[in-house]
Amino acid sequence: MSRGQKQAVITCLFVGLLVFVALRGSGESLWNRIGGGDGTSHSSGGPRATPLERYGFHFTESAKEAGLDFQHHAPTLDAKLAHIMPLVNPMGAAATVLDYDADGWLDVYFVTSDAGGQNALFRNKGDGTFEETAAAMGVADLNQPGTGACMGSVAADYDNDGYPDMLVYRWGRPELFHNIEGKRFERVTEGSGLPAWMNANAACWLDYNRDGRLDLFLAGYWPDNIDLWNLSTTRIMPESFEFATNGGGKVLLKNLGDGKFENVTKAVGIESTRWTLGVVSADLDANGYPDLVLANDYGVSEFFANRGGERFEEVGYASGIGVTPKSGMSASLGDPLNEGRQSVYITNITEPGNLVQGNNLWVPVGDLDEEAGRGVQRYLNQAGTLNIERGGWSWGAKFADLNNDGWLDLFQTNGYISAAAGKSYWYDYGKIAGGLKGLIGDAKFWPPIGDQSLAGFQTKCVWLNKGGDFTDVCAAVGVTETNDGRAVALADLSNRGVIDVVVASQNGKALLYRNTVAEGQDWIQFQLTGGARPEVNASGRPAQMPWSNRSAVGAEVVVVWRTADDPAPRRQQQVVTAGDAYASQSMLRLHFGLGKTAVIEEAVVTWPSGRTTVLKEPAIRTLHRLDETDSKEPTP
Numbered sequence: 225m226s227r228g229q230k231q232a233v234i235t236c237l238f239v240g241l242l243v244f245v246a247l248r249g250s251g252e253s254l255w256n257r258i259g260g261g262d263g264t265s266h267s268s269g270g271p272r273a274t275p276l277e278r279y280g281f282h283f284t285e286s287a288k289e290a291g292l293d294f295q296h297h298a299p300t301l302d303a304k305l306a307h308i309m310p311l312v313n314p315m316g317a318a319a320t321v322l323d324y325d326a327d328g329w330l331d332v333y334f335v336t337s338d339a340g341g342q343n344a345l346f347r348n349k350g351d352g353t354f355e356e357t358a359a360a361m362g363v364a365d366l367n368q369p370g371t372g373a374c375m376g377s378v379a380a381d382y383d384n385d386g387y388p389d390m391l392v393y394r395w396g397r398p399e400l401f402h403n404i405e406g407k408r409f410e411r412v413t414e415g416s417g418l419p420a421w422m423n424a425n426a427a428c429w430l431d432y433n434r435d436g437r438l439d440l441f442l443a444g445y446w447p448d449n450i451d452l453w454n455l456s457t458t459r460i461m462p463e464s465f466e467f468a469t470n471g472g473g474k475v476l477l478k479n480l481g482d483g484k485f486e487n488v489t490k491a492v493g494i495e496s497t498r499w500t501l502g503v504v505s506a507d508l509d510a511n512g513y514p515d516l517v518l519a520n521d522y523g524v525s526e527f528f529a530n531r532g533g534e535r536f537e538e539v540g541y542a543s544g545i546g547v548t549p550k551s552g553m554s555a556s557l558g559d560p561l562n563e564g565r566q567s568v569y570i571t572n573i574t575e576p577g578n579l580v581q582g583n584n585l586w587v588p589v590g591d592l593d594e595e596a597g598r599g600v601q602r603y604l605n606q607a608g609t610l611n612i613e614r615g616g617w618s619w620g621a622k623f624a625d626l627n628n629d630g631w632l633d634l635f636q637t638n639g640y641i642s643a644a645a646g647k648s649y650w651y652d653y654g655k656i657a658g659g660l661k662g663l664i665g666d667a668k669f670w671p672p673i674g675d676q677s678l679a680g681f682q683t684k685c686v687w688l689n690k691g692g693d694f695t696d697v698c699a700a701v702g703v704t705e706t707n708d709g710r711a712v713a714l715a716d717l718s719n720r721g722v723i724d725v726v727v728a729s730q731n732g733k734a735l736l737y738r739n740t741v742a743e744g745q746d747w748i749q750f751q752l753t754g755g756a757r758p759e760v761n762a763s764g765r766p767a768q769m770p771w772s773n774r775s776a777v778g779a780e781v782v783v784v785w786r787t788a789d790d791p792a793p794r795r796q797q798q799v800v801t802a803g804d805a806y807a808s809q810s811m812l813r814l815h816f817g818l819g820k821t822a823v824i825e826e827a828v829v830t831w832p833s834g835r836t837t838v839l840k841e842p843a844i845r846t847l848h849r850l851d852e853t854d855s856k857e858p859t860p
C-alpha cells in the first residue's frame with residue numbers, strides 16, 4: 225500500500241466515524257425538529273448535525289396521520305396464468321396529483337386494480353389532512369368485472385373550462401370523466417372517440433398540434449386484442465426479453481372540441497407495438513411542438529419527434545435514447561445540471577449478480593443535428609457519471625429540488641415482488657429471459673413462482689444532487705419503507721414552498737413523505753393558466769395565433785438567479801407535463817428551489833402558443849399565478 229493509499233484509508237475511516245457519530249446523534253432531537261408548520265426548521269450545523277442539518281431536508285411518512293389512507297390490490301387474471309400470477313399482475317398502483325375543485329389545494333387520486341375495488345380521491349382540506357370523496361365525485365367504482373382493471377390516470381383541462389378533467393386508463397376500457405365545476409365527475413366515455421379496449425399502462429395529455437385543445441396519448445403494454453380475464457391462449461408473453469414488438473398499440477387522440485376526440489395515430493405516423501410502461505411529452509428538440517418519449521419494457525426506448533404538429537418521426541436510434549434494449553419502466557424529465565434544457569431519465573433493472581442494466585440519464589449534447597437536416601436532438605447517458613445509475617428493480621422516478629438548494633434531486637421507487645423473504649425466483653427468471661423465443665412467449669413454459677420473491681424488499685433511492693454529483697441519502701432522510709414502490713407523484717401539499725412526495729405501492733399502502741426543509745432555503749413557484757376558454761374558438765383569438773390550453777401543459781419556464789454564496793448566475797428550466805414517470809402525474813405547478821439569499825434576475829415563461837411572459841426580479845418565496853392573456857406576442 226502506497227503512502228497516498230494509506231492516507232486515503234485513514235481519511236475514509238475518519239469520515240466514516242464522523243458519519244457514524246452524526247447519525248447516532250440524530251436520535252430523539254430529530255423528532256423535535258421535524259413537522260414545523262411552515263415546512264422549515266432551524267439548523268445549527270456542527271459535529272452533531274442531524275440529517276436535516278447535513279442534507280437540508282427530512283421526510284416524515286405520514287399518510288395515515290394525514291388521512292391519505294389507501295391500500296392497493298392487484299387484479300386476479302385468467303386462471304391459465306395462476307402459476308405466475310405475481311409476474312403478470314405486478315402493476316396498477318398509481319398516483320395522480322390534481323386540484324379537482326380548483327381551490328388552490330392539491331388533491332390526490334389513487335387507483336386500485338382488483339375486481340370491484342374502489343379508487344380513492346383525497347380532497348386536500350388545507351389543514352394538513354384529506355377527506356376521501358371518490359364515490360361522491362363519481363370516480364370510485366372503476367374495477368367492475370368485464371370493464372378491466374385500473375392502471376393509472378392523468379388529469380388536465382381538455383375543455384378549457386377551468387377544471388381538470390380525468391382519463392383513467394386500464395387493462396380494459398379507458399374511461400374519460402368531465403369535471404363539472406369541481407362538484408362531480410361526469411363519465412363521458414361513450415361517443416368521445418376513445419378506443420373500446422386496450423391494455424394501457426401509461427398516458428399523458430399534450431397539445432401536439434398547438435391549437436389550444438389538449439390531446440391525449442395512450443400507450444398499451446399487453447397486446448390490444450387480449451382480455452386478460454378470458455384468454456384463449458397462453459401465448460401472450462413478450463416474444464423476447466430484449467427485442468419484443470408484440471406488445472400493445474399506441475393511440476394519439478386529437479381533441480376536436482365538444483368532447484370529441486379523433487384517433488389520428490396512423491395519420492401522424494406513430495406506429496409501435498412495444499411494451500410501454502412510461503411516457504413523457506415536452507418539446508425536446510426546440511421546434512415549438514411537443515415530442516413523445518416512450519420507456520419500453522423488453523426492448524429499446526422510443527423518441528417520437530413532432531414535425532410541425534402534423535407528423536411524428538421515430539428517431540430513438542439517432543438520438544441515442546433508443547440504441548440499447550433494456551427494461552424501461554419510467555420516463556421523466558429534469559434539468560439536474562442547471563443547463564436550461566431537459567434531460568430524460570429512464571429507469572430499468574439493476575440486480576447485482578443477476579441483471580445490471582442500469583438507469584439512464586439522457587443529457588442533451590450539442591445543438592440540433594443540422595447535418596442530418598432532420599432536427600434530431602442527440603443525447604449521452606450520464607447516469608453512471610452522476611451516480612444515479614443503480615436503483616434496484618426500478619419503477620417511478622422524479623426530479624425535484626427536495627432541499628431547495630437550487631439543484632434538482634431525484635426520488636425513485638423500486639422493488640418488484642416481495643413475497644417470502646429469502647426465496648428468489650431469479651434463477652427461473654434468468655432461464656426464461658435468456659431462453660428461446662418459443663419459451664418466453666408462452667406463459668405455460670414459465671416456471672411456477674409459488675411464494676418466491678423477485679427483487680423484493682428494496683430500499684427506495686433519494687439521490688441528493690450536490691451540484692452535478694448525486695448521493696443516495698434515502699434512509700438518513702427518513703425513507704425506510706420497503707414495500708414494492710410503483711408511482712412517484714410530487715406536490716406542495718400544504719402550500720409551504722416545499723415538495724412532498726406521494727408513493728403508490730403495489731399491493732401495499734400509499735405513502736406520503738411530508739418534507740421538512742432547513743430554514744433559509746429560498747424558492748419560487750409558478751401556476752400557469754393558458755388563455756384558451758370554451759366560449760372562444762380555440763383557434764380564433766386572435767385569428768393568427770391560438771391561445772394555449774388552459775392547463776398550460778407544455779409551457780416552459782427558465783429562471784436565472786444568483787445566491788449570496790455563489791455569485792455566478794444559475795439557470796434552470798422546467799416544463800409543465802400532465803402524466804409522466806411511471807403511472808403518475810405530479811402537480812402542474814412548477815417549483816424551483818433557489819438556495820440561500822437568492823436574487824432572481826428574471827423568469828421567462830414560454831407558453832405553448834409561442835407567447836412569452838418575462839418577470840424581472842420576481843419576488844421569491846412566492847407562488848406566482850400567471851395568465852397567458854397578460855403575455856406578449858412573439859415578434860415575427
Ligand SMILES: [Ca+2]
Pocket residue numbers: 322323324325326327328329330331347348
Ligand atoms: Ca383542491
Ligand SMILES: [Ca+2]
Pocket residue numbers: 380381382383384385386387388389403
Ligand atoms: Ca375541464
Ligand SMILES: [Ca+2]
Pocket residue numbers: 430431432433434435436437438439478479
Ligand atoms: Ca390539440
Ligand SMILES: [Ca+2]
Pocket residue numbers: 624625626627628629630631632633689817
Ligand atoms: Ca436539491
